[in-house]
Structure formats: C-alpha cells, structure tokens
Amino acid sequence: MAKSAEHAARPFLASAYRIRKFVREHALADIGRPHTSLWLAKTYIIPAGMYGSQVWGTGFLQAGREFSSPLSTLHLHFLKGTLGVKQSTTNWAVLRECGHEPLQFYWFRSAVKLFNSMLNTNSDTSAEGSPG
Amino acid sequence: MTLLRRVVQADLNLQHRSSACWTAQLLSTFQGLCGREFYVQAVQTGRAIPMQEFTADLKHRMKGVWRDTELVDPNTHNNKLATYHSWFAIPFSKNERMPINVPRYLHLDLSKHVMRNIGRFRLRAHTLKVEAAAWLEDGSCACDQCPGEDENVQNEVHALLICQDYRVCELRKHFSFLFTPFFEDFSAAQPFLLQQVNNQLVHDFLLSRTIDFFFLFLSLWIYLWLAETSQQPISQTT
Numbered sequence: 001m002a003k004s005a006e007h008a009a010r011p012f013l014a015s016a017y018r019i020r021k022f023v024r025e026h027a028l029a030d031i032g033r034p035h036t037s038l039w040l041a042k043t044y045i046i047p048a049g050m051y052g053s054q055v056w057g058t059g060f061l062q063a064g065r066e067f068s069s070p071l072s073t074l075h076l077h078f079l080k081g082t083l084g085v086k087q088s089t090t091n092w093a094v095l096r097e098c099g100h101e102p103l104q105f106y107w108f109r110s111a112v113k114l115f116n117s118m119l120n121t122n123s124d125t126s127a128e129g130s131p132g
Numbered sequence: 133m134t135l136l137r138r139v140v141q142a143d144l145n146l147q148h149r150s151s152a153c154w155t156a157q158l159l160s161t162f163q164g165l166c167g168r169e170f171y172v173q174a175v176q177t178g179r180a181i182p183m184q185e186f187t188a189d190l191k192h193r194m195k196g197v198w199r200d201t202e203l204v205d206p207n208t209h210n211n212k213l214a215t216y217h218s219w220f221a222i223p224f225s226k227n228e229r230m231p232i233n234v235p236r237y238l239h240l241d242l243s244k245h246v247m248r249n250i251g252r253f254r255l256r257a258h259t260l261k262v263e264a265a266a267w268l269e270d271g272s273c274a275c276d277q278c279p280g281e282d283e284n285v286q287n288e289v290h291a292l293l294i295c296q297d298y299r300v301c302e303l304r305k306h307f308s309f310l311f312t313p314f315f316e317d318f319s320a321a322q323p324f325l326l327q328q329v330n331n332q333l334v335h336d337f338l339l340s341r342t343i344d345f346f347f348l349f350l351s352l353w354i355y356l357w358l359a360e361t362s363q364q365p366i367s368q369t370t
Contacts, residue, residue: 034238058161062160084252085248085252090255093213093221096216096221099231101191102194112186115140116180119137
C-alpha cells in the first residue's frame with residue numbers, strides 16, 4: 001500500500017472496528033438490520049477514509065480507477081461483510097445495494113474543494129507570505 | 133496575491149514538467165466528465181469550480197457503468213451488472229443530489245440468514261446454475277430441476293417464475309396472491325410461466341408493495357434451493 005494511503009487506512013480500519021463492536025454489543029447483527037451498519041459506515045468510515053485524500057488521492061480519481069485504491073478494497077470488504085456475500089461479488093452492484101458511493105467520489109469532491117479554498121483563502125497567515 | 137494562490141500557480145507551471153505534480157494529476161482526472169473543458173480551463177486560469185454542478189457531473193460519470201448495462205439483456209447475456217440493474221436495483225432518483233436508496237429488505241427485522249440469502253440472491257452470489265457454471269466441471273447453465281427436456285437457463289427469474297420443480301410450484305401456489313396481479317398466465321393449476329417475461333415486469337414484481345410476503349416466499353424458496361445444492365462445492369470465499 002502506498003505510504004500516503006496507509007495513513008488513512010489506520011483510522012479507516014479503526015472506524016470499521018468500532019462499528020462492528022457497536023453492532024455486536026447492541027445485538028444488531030442477530031436480527032439483521034444491516035442498514036444500521038451501512039448508515040454508521042457513511043458517518044464514520046468514509047470520513048476516516050478521506051484523511052489527507054485531497055493530497056494523495058489525485059492518483060485514484062480517473063474514470064475506471066474507482067476500485068484501484070487499497071482503501072476502496074477495504075471499503076468494499078466492509079460492505080460485503082455487512083451483507084454477508086462473498087468477496088468476489090460485483091463491486092458496483094454491492095455499492096448500489098448498500099446505497100454507498102465509491103470512495104473516489106468523496107476524494108474527488110474534496111480535492112476540488114481544496115483547490116477552490118486555496119483560491120479563495122483570505123487567511124492573514126497565508127497573505128503574510130505574499131510579497132505582493 | 134495570497135501565498136496559497138501563488139503555490140497553486142507554481143504547481144500549475146510545474147505540470148508541463150512533471151505529470152506527478154498535484155495539478156497535473158487533477159487535470160487528468162476530469163476525463164469523462166461532461167464539463168471537462170470548463171473544469172480544465174477553470175484550473176488553468178485559477179477560477180473556482182462550482183461544486184453543485186461538479187458533484188452532479190461526477191455522479192453522472194459514475195452512473196456510466198449502469199448506462200452501459202441498459203443495452204444488455206440479462207436473459208440472453210450472462211452479465212451480473214445487467215442482471216442486477218434490470219431486475220433488482222432500486223431506480224436512481226431523477227434529482228442527482230439525492231442519495232442512493234437502499235432496498236427495503238435492509239430495513240426489516242429479518243433473521244441474519246434470511247437477510248444474507250436475499251442479498252446473495254439479488255447480487256448473484258448464489259449457487260444457481262447460471263453462476264455455478266463458472267466453477268462447475270460441466271459448465272452447463274441448464275436447469276436440472278425442471279422435469280421437462282427443455283434446456284432453460286437456471287437464472288433468478290427462471291427460479292422464481294418459470295421452473296417447474298414441484299416443490300417450487302407448491303410454494304408459488306401457496307403465495308399465489310403475489311403472482312396473479314402481475315402475471316395473467318399464472319394460476320393455481322399452472323403455477324409457473326411458460327415463457328420469458330418482460331424485464332420491466334420482473335423489476336416491478338420484485339419491487340412490489342407485497343414485498344414483505346415476497347420475502348417470506350423468497351426466504352423459504354432460497355432455503356429450499358440452497359439445501360438442494362448444498363452438497364455441491366461452493367466458492368472458497370462464500
């Protein structure tokens with residue numbers, strides 16, 4: 001795994017662990033209710049998987065590279081585990097079934113947001129460095 | 133000009149020398165977006181990209197995989213995405229900003245095993261012949277449950293509506309009220325369909341309001357079918 005993405009993998013896996021633990025402790029797994037896990041994943045896992053993605057994620061934003069990042073593999077592993085289907089199940093179908101977007105979607109948006117905010121910044125600190 | 137803006141400008145100047153710099157990579161990622169030229173120009177001239185339009189455009193690009201599958205008929209092509217899209221998937225909202233809806237079974241208090249079986253069935257992660265043919269020695273997709281000699285492909289629709297196995301027919305008879313509003317040919321005397329049905333009709337049937345009863349039927353049926361095929365080797369990752 002690329003060193004940059006590795007930094008995001010740790011909080012990502014930690015979030016996945018916390019969700020699994022929460023689901024187990026509240027016996028949500030016994031009565032089904034996978035939508036709870038899926039909803040929690042959107043809230044906790046995806047932000048964790050975006051850690052620093054504005055910088056390192058640009059290599060994974062091309063069309064057709066939606067699943068080339070190791071973090072995407074971890075994301076899909078979580079979703080497939082939640083649904084209880086085998087790991088070879090089609091990725092796009094699993095994402096749609098779970099109501100999730102690929103991580104690439106969030107990375108791309110955050111990269112563009114970073115670009116916009118760099119243009120529009122009015123921070124005094126950043127202005128101090130400017131000779132003009 | 134702020135420091136950050138100068139950094140962006142410097143990175144922009146670097147893009148001609150190195151394809152690994154941030155701006156060069158960002159510019160290459162706009163491929164496939166409807167407003168590609170606008171976004172590239174915005175980056176090159178240092179103008180902000182409107183987020184709402186960009187997000188809708190990005191979602192449109194990602195849905196391209198589903199637009200491609202619309203041209204494929206799951207009855208004639210063994211394509212998992214086309215099967216899922218034509219028969220099972222919840223339609224996308226016309227409003228691009230709306231999140232993707234999840235199927236209703238994920239909100240029901242079903243047992244873990246029923247939930248898993250429904251998921252497997254919908255995502256073609258099951259042991260029906262159409263899927264098992266890929267890893268079975270004979271590689272045949274023909275249904276081995278039908279009593280007749282006709283070689284029908286044993287896919288999801290065949291199993292739900294067409295297969296003439298007597299146990300499945302008994303289940304269909306028991307839950308006939310699920311089928312009769314959708315299929316005129318269906319009756320207690322003939323609890324199966326004789327020919328392939330329209331994909332849209334199948335999709336409507338699977339999304340019907342009587343879905344709770346349908347899950348009961350489906351879970352019973354999946355149990356029966358998987359029990360039948362449980363002696364066969366299943367994928368290592370199942």
